[in-house]
Amino acid sequence: MGFLDIRNVTKSYGFVQVLHEVNIEVQEGEFLVLVGPSGCGKSTLLNMIAGLEGITSGDISIKGRVVNGVHPSKRNIAMVFQSYALYPNMTVGQNMTFGLEMHGVPKPEREKALRDVAKLLQIENLLDRKPGQLSGGQRQRVAMGRALVRNPDVFLFDEPLSNLDAKLRVDMRTEIKKLHEKLKTTIVYVTHDQIEAMTLSTRIAVMFKGYVQQLGTPKEIYDTPANVYVATFMGSPAMNVMPARVVVKDGIPHAEIKDAKGAVQNLRFSQPNLADWSGKDILLGIRPESITDPDGADRNSKNIVSLRNLVGVTEPAGADTFVAMELGGKDIIARMRADANVRSGQEFDFAINMEKAVAFDPNTEERIKT
Structure with a gap:
């Protein structure tokens, strides 16, 4: 059994099935990337892990506990959104510790977590600013910091770099990889960018039309693609x-x-x-x-x-x-x-x-x- 288990999970909207019996085991400390084109079901699956979408059938468990129907706030997960989702009227520091405050974490613990994460992300000088005063890359760091202060069981990233320019995207990709190697956190990361998938992941799930086409290491996916779709989707230029x-x-x-x-x-x-x-x-x-x-x-x-x-x-x-x-x-x-x-x-x-x-x-x- 994995740290995060997705077993026979399906998702339907009315008569339309958008996910078909997905089975994935994610081990503790693993960096799993869900990659595929728009509409393949990757973000839907991420939202189901987060509890933002209901499960039609199957089970999702975290650390051995089935979380079907469990409220997102009770799952001990943290999510980094594509849009950053920062509160514009709060400072950076308040944005990062708001979730801890809502969970009743004492102020001294909140402040220590904030200091530690701000140092890790090198944003100590931004804590008193508002989101509107930050660049895209800085906002992305704050969104990541808000997740890190929670010390969750699983981090979920929903296309977090898609709003950044090409150079900054490469820089942030490196930062995320460094963070994972340092903290050994369990991450599920959604992207349509196969370069991100190859460079960041320990394993990749290539998705298309609601099916997992192949699950494997970047080398397995690249060298021995399961089918023509995987072969031509992964790689630039394509196979x-x-x-x-x-x-x-x-x-x-x-x-x-x-x-x-x-x-x-x-x-x-x-x-x-x-x-x-x-x-x-x-x-x-x-x-x-x-x-x-x-x-x-x-x-x-x-x-x-x-x-x-x-x-x-x-x-x-x-x-x-x-x-x-x-x-x-x-x-x-x-x-x-x-x-x-x-x-x-x-x-x-x-x-x-x-x-x-x-x-x-x-x-x-x-x-x-x-």
């Missing part, structure tokens, strides 16, 4: 997915695929049991960084396959150069070094790390287990 056919040569399975000129190419797989799919169509998945120039290929890989193909366009992006080409009738993105000698319109010897390739069933779009 390349293209139609291919499995053929067996000398007992070794290959992906048979057409290049930009329509010529058939064979890419050797590293997974021998894909030979069972001989003669069958698959969807071949390869991350952009696994397609590069020969000098930039992974030297630890035992299966780098050369592919000569026509370069479409190149996109310099600072540290990287993104190169587009056509493969399997799809536009494919390769990720190369900034100084890779590649030009639009030329024929180029691409190096493909087939150790990192994954195969999907084209009918179910589920990953073929290897």
